[in-house]
Amino acid sequence: MKRIILLGATGSIGRSACDVVRAHPERFKVVALAVRENLAAAALLGREFGAKVYSGETGAVRAVEENDADLVLVATVGLSGLSPTLTALGKGMTVALATKEVLVAAGELVTAAASAAGRPIIPVDSEHSAIFQCLQGPDAARSVSRLILTASGGPFLDAPLDLDGVTPEQALNHPRWNMGPKVTIDSATMMNKGFEIIEAFWLFGLPVERIDVVVHPESIVHSLVEFSDGATLAQLAPPDMRVPIQYAFTWPERLPAARAPLDLVALGALTFRAPDETRFPALRLAKETLRAGRAKLVALSAADEIAVGRFRRGEIRFGDIVRLVADVVERTESRAPVSVEDVLALDREARARAAAWR
Ligand SMILES: NC(=O)c1ccc[n+]([C@@H]2O[C@H](COP(=O)([O-])OP(=O)(O)OC[C@H]3O[C@@H](n4cnc5c(N)ncnc54)[C@H](OP(=O)(O)O)[C@@H]3O)[C@@H](O)[C@H]2O)c1
Structure with missing residues (x-):
């Protein structure tokens, strides 16, 4: 038990x-x-x-x-x-x-x-669980050449480019996943995928240049691992968080679940495309912040949490979320926090800046 x-x-x-x-x-x-x-x-x-x-x-x-x-x-x-x-x-x-x-x-x-x-830290995020599952087996981690995170693209994948008029209700209406409000808004800006690049960097120890994102609106392929011999493994499942949660609870075993398996014929086709970093500047911001220094990563996360709250309260526009976060990250010093207290102090500082942002 x-x-x-x-x-x-x-x-x-x-x-x-x-x-x-x-x-x-x-x-x-x-x-x-x-x-x-x-x-x-x-x-x-x-x-x-x-x-x-x-x-x-x-x-x-x-x-x-x-x-x-x-x-x-x-x-x-x-x-x-x-x-x-x-x-x-x-x-x-x-x-x-x-x-x-x-x-x-x-x-x-x-x-x-x-x-x-x-x-080990067992990932629950569906993308990282997928990678974790693809990496099971002796020596698998040593032959990885690239991680490929899939992204649904959220509700604004094909919306007209000026997203500043978007309402919180529209941003909270995710086409595939039913999640809490913070992560749903993060999916709409794709800051969520930016965070996942950083999460993958820490969990799997690959440099950011070898962590890619591909947009996959059906959310069936949860992520992929490309190996040095040219093979690519993927994990597929219906978009249901109980799958990665159960795996995290049972790893390295698998337990049966009363869920309908994937019906590939009914799905018919799975599609993939490159992410648009003009539409979703959060992706580039997250990668640049990862390269720029640890203290800036604390600011990235803290400022985003405040920005999402301010957007939901109608204080800032949708596009301001990433503008605000970029500004707070820019104004944060570049150094490595050495303790939890240090992280918490940087977090408080970034939150105060984000709350005051105009
Ligand atoms: N939802 C998904 O499908 C999904 C997928 C991948 C990753 N994630 C990540 O998983 C995390 C949770 O997401 P969620 O969507 O489940 O959020 P959520 O629906 O907003 O639920 C958050 C839960 O955390 C509790 N909570 C918040 N602050 C707390 C604190 N200081 N101390 C103790 N409990 C606290 C809340 O309690 P109250 O109910 O009392 O407020 C609630 O039970 C997020 O980091 C998200 O990015 C979520």
């Missing part, structure tokens, strides 16, 4: 994780769960799973500190996932990581902590 702690249990990923646990009660036991403020839903889950419930800004880290578990699912939003991730690794627990901002802002600290703990 694998004992699991669910951080962000009431969110989109958290609810899918609960489904995975419900489907395999003989294999998984939720011992604790954490949310920020949705106490009513959290209490229901706590009763259902016989799990302890934590809430508030420090709830996630207390859930990890005060409980023993084999695996912690980190599925909160933003940098709130950082301290619980480090605490879990420090206690020798395996981390299944959905909260990509943790790797964007503090990839160096987190991967160092995982190495010190001798534990």
Whole structure:
């Protein structure tokens, strides 16, 4: 029986994780769960799973500190996932990581902590889970020549180029995935894919020049790995986050799931095209920031979180999200944060700049 702690249990990923646990009660036991403020839903889950419930800004880290578990699912939003991730690794627990901002802002600290703990970070993001799955097998990681992340392109893939008139409702209307609001808006700007390049850089240790993005609107091929002998492996599945979540919970095993398998004939065709960096400047910004320095990566993530909130409140236009983030990144010094406190200080600084941006 694998004992699991669910951080962000009431969110989109958290609810899918609960489904995975419900489907395999003989294999998984939720011992604790954490949310920020949705106490009513959290209490229901706590009763259902016989799990302890934590809430508030420090709830996630207390859930990890005060409980023993084999695996912690980190599925909160933003940098709130950082301290619980480090605490879990420090206690020798395996981390299944959905909260990509943790790797964007503090990839160096987190991967160092995982190495010190001798534990892999198991990716939950569907693209990184796909790559992780393609890399199973002895020596696979040594012969990789390129990682290819797929991107759905979001709701504005073919919209007229001036996106400044876009409303929050339009940006929240993702054509393929039903996700929480922050990641949905990030998908619409493609900042999400930029973050995923950075996430892949830390998880798989390839330079940014060897991490490519290809637009694949059907969201069936979740990513690909090209090997030095010319072979390319891909992972395909319906766009359903329960697939990568379950794999993260069972790795290196696979468990059956009551899901309809892919029907390739019904799909008929899968399409691919190059991303348009004029339409989606966030992609270039993320790659440039990765090259420019670690402190700027903290700013990238923090400023984006504030910008998305400001766009949703009608304070800035859609195109301003990336303009604001680029400006805050530009004004952030270029150095490597040396501790969690350092990361948190840089995060606060970038948030203040982003909140004041006009
Ligand atoms: N959704 C997807 O399909 C998807 C796919 C790939 C990656 N991700 C990543 O996974 C993460 C979660 O995304 P999501 O879409 O599931 O978000 P979401 O639907 O907004 O849910 C966020 C969850 O985290 C909780 N939370 C937020 N801040 C917290 C804090 N400080 N302490 C404890 N709990 C906190 C929320 O609690 P309350 O309900 O109380 O607010 C909620 O349970 C994000 O980093 C996202 O980029 C998501």
